[in-house]
Amino acid sequence: MDFQPTEEQRDLRAGVRDLLEGRYGREALRASVDSGPAVDRGLWRELGAAGFFALRIPESEGGVGLGLPEAAVVFEEAGRALVPGPLVATHLAAGVVPGAAAGTAVVTAFDLGGDLVAYLAEADAVLGADGLPDGEPVRAADPLTPLHRVRRRGGAAAPGDGPAQGSAYVSEGALLTAALQVGSALRTVELAVRYAGEREQFGQPIGAFQAVKHSCAQMLVRAEVARTAVYAAAVTGEPGEVAAAKLLADEAAVRGARDCLQVYGGMGFTWEADVHLHLKRAWVRAEQWRTAAEAEELLAAELLDSAELPDPAG
Amino acid sequence: MDLTYTAEERDFRARLREWLAKTLPELPARPSPDDWPGRRAYDLGWQRRLYEAGYAGLHWPVDAGGRGATPTQHLIFLEETERAGAPYVGANFVGLLHAGPTIAAEGTAGQRARWLPPVLRGDEVWCQGFSEPDAGSDLASLRTRAVRDGDHYVITGSKIWTSHAEVADWCELLVRTQPVSAEVPKHRGISWLAMPMDAPGVTVRPLRTLAGSTEFAEVFLDEVRVPVANRVGAENDGWRVTMVTLSFERGTAFVGEVVACRRTLGGLARTAKANGRWDDPVLRRRLGRLYGEFGALWRLTQWNVSESERSGGVPGIGGSVFKLAYSHARQELYDVAAEVLGAASLSLDEEWTLERLSSLSYTIAAGTSQIQRNIVAERILGLPKGR
Structure with missing residues (x-):
């Protein structure tokens, strides 16, 4: 057993981080928040050229030939950088929807509950659906996740049916979304720690006060537990582990952003600080593919199943 | 990131399972929680069986009498013994996980030969005398004094939260050998001693927990004489010596x-x-x-x-x-x-x-x-x- 990243996985992470810091750093992020677009086609093609979407397509079919653990590492970095767009849906569409693997197509999915769809205006296709449904734009809470409300159409997969229910997409979609959440969670720890080390009140950095430092410590604990759960789920692919990874990563990201906002104090409530962008995106992702309620029910069912079997070692 | 076990690790697990399946039915009945002499005998008996089967001191270095197992093998050992319902480490805890590893790392050849084999064989029980009534989270502020008198230290003070004190043979004791002053910060001036629990002047008073049982004790020390030869590491270097112990915890504690x-x-x-x-x-x-x-x-x-x-x-x-x-x-x-x-x-x-x-x-x-x-x-x- 060697449950640690390989040399190649570490290099992959460093490479993706370099790429995203160069191509989608803070200035680019703020520019897209202020004036759009939510999906930058140029960036999308560059991600495609770097193998972001074709990562798990076999090399014989023109892909990169890597697995879910590598995808988890790559998506963690994208979550850290707050890259907008239907990254998970387009990745899942690679090899299925023409252009997805290369990043020349933007593919969204019915991955939200209810009748909302993200990135409909930007998308060329909806994963698992015939054509693009009509939709009315909705004022979205996350400035970089535009939403449309769509009506059910006979025959075609629709949002109310859930995220391509019963398909293999759900589990992988949940896992990769969890990886995005972990990246965001770890980033908010960094932001909070940096701010707490710089901001002085009562004659010392606020990070020297235990009320603040303990909050930062708990952020890290949640993020580290979630990160391990995501990696384990990526290695085993077991539905229960994926559900646990999504549940813990959603919580790590949402609560991490909330705690970071609190550390930032009044600045955290401003549009200018990036904290709200992490929080709003974490809220979106928490609704995608597998909600907390669904994950907990799935885990409860698995627990009961395992409890009714005799202990294999017992 | 690989969660599969190697052939060697799987083989280790299989042999351990086989041994546990054969051995556990032979164990005597568990003593009642309040029967401390019974618990000591039971825990030492289990340690003796581990010793005879080659599983004692699994994670200890080979030159200290251990098996030099990898952390993964230790993980498998702890996982399998728990699954099989084997006895807990119990009274052997401090000897195997704190005092023993400290002596292995910092003791002289003579000290290792005297104290390590009885821990591995299940002959002797150790307890830990670190915390004091006024030194809990701030352990380095401990005040139990040890004063040199020829080739002995004379020790006065009190310790608390000491598990298995009633049935221990030895106590790994932290004492102050140099008073705190402007020149001596509290982390200096501490020494690590092996104190025999039957020495005159040692009084053990059990503490009852909110669960109703007596899981640990207070230990009062009134001019207890401990040979200087029982000191592990240099005088006043006990804080560092103690921290070495902690490095034996390899993520397998729970x-x-x-x-x-x-x-x-x-x-x-x-x-x-x-x-x-x-x-x-x-x-x-x-x-x-x-x-x-x-x-x-x-x-x-x-x-x-x-x-x-x-x-x-x-x-x-x-x-x-x-x-x-x-x-x-x-x-x-x-x-x-x-x-x-x-x-x-x-x-x-x-x-x-x-x-x-x-x-x-x-x-x-x-x-x-x-x-x-x-x-x-x-x-x-x-x-x-x-x-």
């Missing part, structure tokens, strides 16, 4: 307990299904969440063990992250158990009720959650120390 908690969850699900509480979606979802959390904690254990294996057995500071998450999850587990049981949880005849009571110590013992958060914030995140 392996057995996580396995046990996952089994408890299975029992909770069966009980809830049988008594109808399973139909309550709030409770069912809490159980589902705990199942996910303990699964993740198991993976975090494997992660930490692999990390320590890569660094040649030196643990990361991830232990604090794990302890924070685990101790709170364990308390939540037994709170949920009480919900499953309903009013029956008020009865001490329910096993989970006693576990619920003992779980209350987990956020306090071995470094409170507050101290652990300081460690995470200052040593991992690099936040400034408070004034």
Whole structure:
């Protein structure tokens, strides 16, 4: 057993981080928040050229030939950088929807509950659906996740049916979304720690006060537990582990952003600080593919199943 | 990231399972929790069997009489013994996990020869004399004094939270050999001694816990004479010597307990299904969440063990992250158990009720959650120390 990243996985992470810091750093992020677009086609093609979407397509079919653990590492970095767009849906569409693997197509999915769809205006296709449904734009809470409300159409997969229910997409979609959440969670720890080390009140950095430092410590604990759960789920692919990874990563990201906002104090409530962008995106992702309620029910069912079997070692 | 075990590791597990299946039925009946001499005999008997089968001191270095097993093999050992329902380390805890490793790392050849083999063979029990009534989280402020008198130290003071003191042969004792002053900070001036528990002047007073049992004791020391030869490491260097002990913890501290908690969850699900509480979606979802959390904690254990294996057995500071998450999850587990049981949880005849009571110590013992958060914030995140 060697449950640690390989040399190649570490290099992959460093490479993706370099790429995203160069191509989608803070200035680019703020520019897209202020004036759009939510999906930058140029960036999308560059991600495609770097193998972001074709990562798990076999090399014989023109892909990169890597697995879910590598995808988890790559998506963690994208979550850290707050890259907008239907990254998970387009990745899942690679090899299925023409252009997805290369990043020349933007593919969204019915991955939200209810009748909302993200990135409909930007998308060329909806994963698992015939054509693009009509939709009315909705004022979205996350400035970089535009939403449309769509009506059910006979025959075609629709949002109310859930995220391509019963398909293999759900589990992988949940896992990769969890990886995005972990990246965001770890980033908010960094932001909070940096701010707490710089901001002085009562004659010392606020990070020297235990009320603040303990909050930062708990952020890290949640993020580290979630990160391990995501990696384990990526290695085993077991539905229960994926559900646990999504549940813990959603919580790590949402609560991490909330705690970071609190550390930032009044600045955290401003549009200018990036904290709200992490929080709003974490809220979106928490609704995608597998909600907390669904994950907990799935885990409860698995627990009961395992409890009714005799202990294999017992 | 590889979660599969090597052929060697699988073979180790298979042989261990076979040995456990053969050995456990031969064990005598477990003594009652208040029968301390009985508990000592039982725990030492188990250690003797491990010794004879070649499993004693699995994680100790070979030159100290151990087996030099990898952290992963140690993980497998702890996982399998817990699954099979084998006895806990019990009275052997301090000898195997604290005092022994310290002597192995810092002791002279003579000290190693005197103290290590009896621990491995299951002949002698050690206890730990670190905390004092006024030195808990701030351990380095300890005040038990040791004054040189020829080739002896004369020791006066008191220790607290000492497990197995009533039945221990030896105590790993931290004493102040140099008073704190402007020149001597509190971390200096401490020495590490092996004190025989039958020395004149040692008085043990059991402490009753909120669970009703006497799991540990206060130890009063009144001019106890301990040979200078019993000091491990240099005089006044005891703080560093003690910290060396901690480096023997390789992320495996709670392996057995996580396995046990996952089994408890299975029992909770069966009980809830049988008594109808399973139909309550709030409770069912809490159980589902705990199942996910303990699964993740198991993976975090494997992660930490692999990390320590890569660094040649030196643990990361991830232990604090794990302890924070685990101790709170364990308390939540037994709170949920009480919900499953309903009013029956008020009865001490329910096993989970006693576990619920003992779980209350987990956020306090071995470094409170507050101290652990300081460690995470200052040593991992690099936040400034408070004034």
